[in-house]
Amino acid sequence: MLFTGNGNNLTFFSNSFASPLPIEPYQYKMIQAADFYKYCLDKIQRHPNVFLLKEDIVSVEAADGQVKIQLVNGAELIYENAIGFNSIPNKYEPRTGDIMLLQHFKGWIIKTDDAVFDNGKATLMDFRVSQQRGTSFVYVLPLDNNRALVEYTLFTELVLEDEEYDIALRNYCKTFLQLQDYEITHEEKGAIPMNNLHYPTQINGMQQIGTAGGQTKASSGYTFQFIQKQSDELAQQLKSGNYQPGLKTAKWRFRFYDHTLLHILYNRQYPGDKIFTTLFRKNPATRVLRFLDNETSLPEELKLLWTLPTWPFLKAAIQKRRTY
Ligand SMILES: Cc1cc2nc3c(=O)[nH]c(=O)nc-3n(C[C@H](O)[C@H](O)[C@H](O)COP(=O)(O)OP(=O)(O)OC[C@H]3O[C@@H](n4cnc5c(N)ncnc54)[C@H](O)[C@@H]3O)c2cc1C
Numbered sequence: 012m013l014f015t016g017n018g019n020n021l022t023f024f025s026n027s028f029a030s031p032l033p034i035e036p037y038q039y040k041m042i043q044a045a046d047f048y049k050y051c052l053d054k055i056q057r058h059p060n061v062f063l064l065k066e067d068i069v070s071v072e073a074a075d076g077q078v079k080i081q082l083v084n085g086a087e088l089i090y091e092n093a094i095g096f097n098s099i100p101n102k103y104e105p106r107t108g109d110i111m112l113l114q115h116f117k118g119w120i121i122k123t124d125d126a127v128f129d130n131g132k133a134t135l136m137d138f139r140v141s142q143q144r145g146t147s148f149v150y151v152l153p154l155d156n157n158r159a160l161v162e163y164t165l166f167t168e169l170v171l172e173d174e175e176y177d178i179a180l181r182n183y184c185k186t187f188l189q190l191q192d193y194e195i196t197h198e199e200k201g202a203i204p205m206n207n208l209h210y211p212t213q214i215n216g217m218q219q220i221g222t223a224g225g226q227t228k229a230s231s232g233y234t235f236q237f238i239q240k241q242s243d244e245l246a247q248q249l250k251s252g253n254y255q256p257g258l259k260t261a262k263w264r265f266r267f268y269d270h271t272l273l274h275i276l277y278n279r280q281y282p283g284d285k286i287f288t289t290l291f292r293k294n295p296a297t298r299v300l301r302f303l304d305n306e307t308s309l310p311e312e313l314k315l316l317w318t319l320p321t322w323p324f325l326k327a328a329i330q331k332r333r334t335y
Contacts, residue, residue, distance in 0.1 A: 017041065018131030021296070024187075025138035025288040032135060032296035039133055041152050041160065042235075044199075064088075071097050073216035094254065096245075098221035101214060110270075110277045111168065112205040114232025117176035118162030120197035123190060126156035138284035140183060144171075146276055146283025149183045158196070161188070166232070166276055166283060170202055203232040207270045207331070212257040220245070225260040230272040231303060237261075264312070265305040271324060274331040281323040293318035 017040040021032040055061050067083035073095030080088040105111075134151040141147065145167035153159040163179045165171070184190045203222075210225030212218065219225070226237040241258065248254045260266075275281050290299050294315050301307045302315055316324070 018133065020129075020132040021135040022132070023135055023137075023287075023291045023296075025136075025284050028288045028292045030291070032291065034296050034300060037297060037300055039135070039152070041154070068099060071095060071099070071215065071217055078217075094249075094256075095217040096220050097214070097217040098219075098223050100223050101219075103208065108207075110207045110273055112166055112273065112277055113168065113170060113202045114164060114166055114205050115170045115202040116162050116164040117173070117180065117198065117200045118160050119180055119195045120154065120158060120160050121184065121190070121193040122158045122196050123193045124157070127188070127190065128153035128156050128159045130155050136287060137183075137187065138287065139187060140179060142282060142284050145279070147179075148284070148287075149179075149187075151188070162199075166205060168277075173200075176200070203227060203234060205229050205232050205273060207273055210260060212260060218245075218256060218258055220258075224258075228261070228303070228305070229266070229269040230276070233303065236304065261305050264309070267328075268312070268316075270331055271328045274327040275323055278327075280327055281320060286319065289319055290315070 017038055019034050019038045021034050021039060023030055023032055055063065066086075069081040069083055071078070071080050073079070073093070076092050078090045078093040078095040080090075082088065128151075130153045133153060134149070136148045136150060138148045140149055140163070145165060147163070147165045147167075149161060149163050151159050151161050161180060161184060163176050163183065184193065204227060206229060210219065210223070212224065220241060221238055222234055224241065226241050227234040228237060245254075245258060248258075261269075272286070275286070276283050290302075298307065298311055298315055302312065307315065
């Protein structure tokens with residue numbers, strides 16, 4: 012089974028607002044990495060024309076239907092009549108005005124003796140945790156009535172010491188979930204780039220995909236769903252024999268919103284918890300979710316932006332470096 016937790020009851024919490032979020036027709040779903048890899052590898056195994064090569068790569072380039080891959084061990088692989096796709100992160104030269112935040116997190120799957128979780132009822136964001144370091148929240152995804160993923164997430168420049176995530180998770184379980192006894196059955200940790208860099212759609216003739224292809228939303232770090240959409244479009248184009256090199260990234264106006272919000276978060280011009288509180292307090296949750304998915308229409312975006320504090324956003328929109 013690919014999905015280990017799903018439902019359509021979400022709740023939002025901050026110090027000034029708490030509310031269930033009606034999200035139908037949306038559903039939240041949790042996919043565990045191990046299940047996802049297994050699902051993909053099983054599919055790959057059923058296709059003898061696909062092979063896995065486990066090597067460290069120095070460089071990749073494509074020209075005139077030929078793809079060249081330079082390996083760390085000195086070998087060079089050459090493929091004729093090929094199209095090159097690349098998700099290896101590119102080398103990055105820092106420039107003034109670059110904003111480099113991280114969405115970093117640590118999560119525990121905890122198991123309790125009593126049935127304390129409401130399966131199908133998750134916490135999307137809980138901002139009642141300290142905001143001292145920067146925008147910080149916890150989300151809780153039940154797997155069943157006795158188990159849930161509790162994840163502490165921050166939007167800041169640097170990752171924390173491991174122990175600091177643990178302290179925050181322990182505090183959250185005690186203060187907000189009112190749990191004293193639980194077993195930690197699994198831990199996960201990660202850091203996703205949130206930046207205002209320009210991501211070219213092609214580099215050295217290679218179509219850039221994944222985070223390297225600009226599929227990470229700069230203002231939230233959300234990536235997985237965007238990668239699925241990009242891969243789907245790519246697959247449709249290849250299947251129909253209508254592949255268009257330089258597959259597009261997010262629309263201009265979404266990159267504009269993202270970079271404006273990123274500028275605000277990075278320069279702490281307005282607290283992130285208040286921005287998300289206003290968004291969810293003053294808009295239908297489905298509109299906010301569509302916005303976070305880059306799927307709103309312009310009139311919907313205007314309605315949504317109208318609910319946000321004008322001055323900090325106007326100031327940030329003018330101040331930020333143009334990178335989109
Ligand atoms: C615990 C965890 C939870 C997450 N939860 C979410 C979530 O809820 N929602 C969400 O949107 N995102 C989430 N993410 C982030 C998401 O997994 C990543 O954003 C996504 O995997 C990026 O995909 P990608 O293909 O661009 O890059 P990657 O998955 O990082 O793939 C790049 C690949 O390139 C390989 N590579 C790099 N350099 C070289 C080299 N020189 N030679 C050969 N190979 C190389 C790497 O080994 C890697 O396999 C999570 C990440 C973690 C770790």
